[in-house]
Amino acid sequence: GENVEQHPSTLSVQEGDSAVIKCTYSDSASNYFPWYKQELGKRPQLIIDIRSNVGEKKDQRIAVTLNKTAKHFSLHITETQPEDSAVYFCAAISNTGNQFYFGTGTSLTVIP
Amino acid sequence: SAVISQKPSRDICQRGTSLTIQCQVDSQVTMMFWYRQQPGQSLTLIATANQGSEATYESGFVIDKFPISRPNLTFSTLTVSNMSPEDSSIYLCSVKVSYNEQFFGPGTRLTVL
Numbered sequence: 001g002e003n004v005e006q007h008p009s010t011l012s013v014q015e016g017d018s019a020v021i022k023c024t025y026s027d028s029a030s031n032y033f034p035w036y037k038q039e040l041g042k043r044p045q046l047i048i049d050i051r052s053n054v055g056e057k058k059d060q061r062i063a064v065t066l067n068k069t070a071k072h073f074s075l076h077i078t079e080t081q082p083e084d085s086a087v088y089f090c091a092a093i094s095n096t097g098n099q100f101y102f103g104t105g106t107s108l109t110v111i112p
Numbered sequence: 113s114a115v116i117s118q119k120p121s122r123d124i125c126q127r128g129t130s131l132t133i134q135c136q137v138d139s140q141v142t143m144m145f146w147y148r149q150q151p152g153q154s155l156t157l158i159a160t161a162n163q164g165s166e167a168t169y170e171s172g173f174v175i176d177k178f179p180i181s182r183p184n185l186t187f188s189t190l191t192v193s194n195m196s197p198e199d200s201s202i203y204l205c206s207v208k209v210s211y212n213e214q215f216f217g218p219g220t221r222l223t224v225l
Binding site for chain 1: 143145153154155156157160204208211212213214215216217218219
């Protein structure tokens with residue numbers, strides 16, 4: 001099955017700086033890559049996603065890039081704010097289109 | 113998206129007992145899933161809840177321990193049977209809508225004493 005690795009496990013940045021979280025996947029047939037933000041005690045929330053036919057997608061301060069050849073994708077948050085502090089999970093969807101494989105998560109802390 | 117609710121939101125149970133968690137969605141969805149998230153960990157898929165047929169379980173999870181019902185396209189239950197402290201976790205249901213987007217319920221925080 002699919003194997004998704006995520007780095008780093010923890011990340012601290014100063015407010016206003018950028019944050020980058022990287023994930024790699026193993027199954028070349030995976031074709032959908034969402035990112036979830038989970039605040040403490042809350043449910044995971046979908047914040048951005050990218051399909052395999054697109055190399056980059058941006059939504060205000062967040063962007064995701066995908067390199068299919070290298071089988072890795074990254075989340076970029078610019079101009080970070082304290083409310084960006086949370087755990088972020090990447091995921092890859094299997095070629096059957098049903099099962100999500102989640103990364104191990106990155107705990108992001110934005111220091112005011 | 114979809115509006116998803118879960119009941120109970122939390123519970124404290126004695127070992128050896130069972131707890132049934134309910135998941136309700138505000139619209140009909142084909143795919144519903146049950147996940148477990150242990151403290152500080154990622155999300156682990158327990159099973160896919162299939163409407164009208166038996167759930168599809170992931171490796172390490174069995175029907176006797178985690179029986180699942182899916183009577184219709186808006187509702188599912190997960191039972192955690194014969195609980196032990198190792199079952200203490202957050203249990204989340206999720207639904208897949210549109211292309212591949214998956215949305216999560218608020219979770220049920222279970223503590224087993």
